[in-house]
Amino acid sequence: MARDILNEIIEKRKADIARLGICFGFERPTRKRPLHPFIEKAGTILEVKRSSPSKGNIAMGLDPAETARIYAQAGTGAISVLTESHYFNGSLADILKVAEAAPDCAILRKDFLLYPEEVDVAYDFGADAVLLIARILSDETLLQMATRTAALGMTPFVEVRTEDDLRKLKKIRATVDCVAGVNSRDLKNFHIDSLIPAEFIDELGERAVFESGIQTAKDAAFARRLGFAGVLIGEAAAKNQPAAQKLVEGFLHAKPDGFGKFWKRIAQMRKSLRTRNPGQPIVKICGITNADDALLAAELGANLLGFVFSAQSPRKTNTAEAQDVIAQVKKQFGKDAPLCVGVVTEHESPEANEALGLANGGILDAIQFHGCEIPAELESADFGYYKAVRLKSSDEAQELANHFQHGIPRALVDAYSPEALGGTGKRIDGETLQTLSSQTALWMAGGISADNIQEIVKSFHPELVDLSSALESFPGKKSAEKMRAFCRAVR
Numbered sequence: 001m002a003r004d005i006l007n008e009i010i011e012k013r014k015a016d017i018a019r020l021g022i023c024f025g026f027e028r029p030t031r032k033r034p035l036h037p038f039i040e041k042a043g044t045i046l047e048v049k050r051s052s053p054s055k056g057n058i059a060m061g062l063d064p065a066e067t068a069r070i071y072a073q074a075g076t077g078a079i080s081v082l083t084e085s086h087y088f089n090g091s092l093a094d095i096l097k098v099a100e101a102a103p104d105c106a107i108l109r110k111d112f113l114l115y116p117e118e119v120d121v122a123y124d125f126g127a128d129a130v131l132l133i134a135r136i137l138s139d140e141t142l143l144q145m146a147t148r149t150a151a152l153g154m155t156p157f158v159e160v161r162t163e164d165d166l167r168k169l170k171k172i173r174a175t176v177d178c179v180a181g182v183n184s185r186d187l188k189n190f191h192i193d194s195l196i197p198a199e200f201i202d203e204l205g206e207r208a209v210f211e212s213g214i215q216t217a218k219d220a221a222f223a224r225r226l227g228f229a230g231v232l233i234g235e236a237a238a239k240n241q242p243a244a245q246k247l248v249e250g251f252l253h254a255k256p257d258g259f260g261k262f263w264k265r266i267a268q269m270r271k272s273l274r275t276r277n278p279g280q281p282i283v284k285i286c287g288i289t290n291a292d293d294a295l296l297a298a299e300l301g302a303n304l305l306g307f308v309f310s311a312q313s314p315r316k317t318n319t320a321e322a323q324d325v326i327a328q329v330k331k332q333f334g335k336d337a338p339l340c341v342g343v344v345t346e347h348e349s350p351e352a353n354e355a356l357g358l359a360n361g362g363i364l365d366a367i368q369f370h371g372c373e374i375p376a377e378l379e380s381a382d383f384g385y386y387k388a389v390r391l392k393s394s395d396e397a398q399e400l401a402n403h404f405q406h407g408i409p410r411a412l413v414d415a416y417s418p419e420a421l422g423g424t425g426k427r428i429d430g431e432t433l434q435t436l437s438s439q440t441a442l443w444m445a446g447g448i449s450a451d452n453i454q455e456i457v458k459s460f461h462p463e464l465v466d467l468s469s470a471l472e473s474f475p476g477k478k479s480a481e482k483m484r485a486f487c488r489a490v491r
């Protein structure tokens with residue numbers, strides 16, 4: 001059985017408190033600073049974090065006062081102080097130091113708090129907000145602690161990760177106002193998935209915070225683009241403090257937009273498939289050129305439709321055709337219509353410009369950059385985008401990790417073929433797929449059909465499968481029979 005770190009942390013804390021008391025041996029101060037509002041408008045929370053169970057040493061020698069000054073200078077409105085000692089090497093004394101060094105910042109006490117009395121301790125040491133992890137607290141204790149936090153004038157910051165956590169949050173919100181955070185890291189196995197916050201955001205209320213896994217300014221921007229009011233950044237800020245300002249600006253300069261909306265819809269699709277039909281991947285049917293194919297695909301439950309804007313492709317479409325097809329699909333399926341994606345293979349080609357025009361006009365929901373880079377000017381585009389990488393070898397699979405460093409949660413992998421840019425029916429080798437599926441949520445294209453989809457799902461657990469040629473009667477025209485057979489097989 002995997003080691004349950006969460007449990008270990010809690011057991012050690014209980015033992016410490018039994019031995020040292022609720023202040024862990026520190027003298028209990030009287031609060032000196034005034035209370036600060038916490039995430040009342042969009043802002044960042046930078047964390048004083050020396051180490052963690054997942055990463056080990058992060059910034060062991062960090063000086064809390066110096067760090068707090070740098071964070072305040074970087075423009076953050078709030079600072080999180082990890083006070084857990086065994087795994088994070090923090091202490092209550094750190095709060096006192098941060099409070100003195102950053103008098104204008106709100107302070108969050110970040111710990112695995114278990115007892116209502118610990119809320120009073122947080123107040124006395126100078127905290128303005130208190131982390132309450134829904135997963136480790138019963139309904140009653142959570143309510144009691146949130147109520148106590150609010151009664152003292154602090155902000156309860158409730159962290160959720162599961163549906164049951166969400167239920168608890170809703171229950172306490174009936175009586176206590178609180179900020180809700182969603183952790184993109186699973187505290188049980190440390191996996192980071194930036195689409196988890198996207199799944200939850202619509203249920204978290206206005207003051208929602210995206211927690212963990214933020215490495216770059218673009219990642220921070222992604223949280224804002226999804227619509228989060230706050231973002232909590234630990235490792236990336238603590239380890240590289242001169243870069244803290246860039247992280248803050250990345251978040252503050254972005255705004256909720258169509259890019260965030262696209263990923264939110266992907267996250268919601270994944271969630272609804274998970275509840276209705278666990279294991280079934282999101283299905284993207286690509287190479288759509290006509291309304292009959294599009295309408296049948298939508299009726300059969302395709303989640304995304306792909307429109308190819310590439311001169312070389314036998315499945316290429318154009319503005320007028322795509323516009324007409326998409327209008328018919330949206331008319332018939334309304335808000336349940338599949339998402340429509342333009343596939344682009346070459347920058348600044350007339351075809352790429354047509355696709356970008358449709359995306360800017362809100363007709364295409366996203367652009368897939370297939371085998372070409374994403375143009376830098378898209379950083380504030382009001383539509384979704386991601387990259388499709390054509391993999392030649394398993395070595396390249398390693399490089400794929402880089403594509404997730406830019407605030408874009410997924411990349412699609414396709415098989416490489418010297419003859420064409422896609423739609424060759426060729427499949428990526430099993431070893432590479434295995435590597436990828438163990439590292440990331442797999443978005444897979446190339447050689448998928450009704451005949452092999454069950455084996456693919458079983459072996460590689462793709463989150464999304466993208467098909468084109470296997471569903472055709474001839475290039476550019478889908479076969480109703482093959483589409484039906486595929487949809488039966490994928491369920």
Ligand SMILES: O=P(O)(O)OC[C@@H](O)[C@@H](O)c1c[nH]c2ccccc12
Nearest residue numbers: 183211212213214232233234235236
């Ligand atoms: O270092 P990161 O990946 O930026 O994560 C920061 C913060 O979200 C993380 O430390 C955290 C989130 N929730 C927690 C609960 C307890 C301890 C720590 C945490």
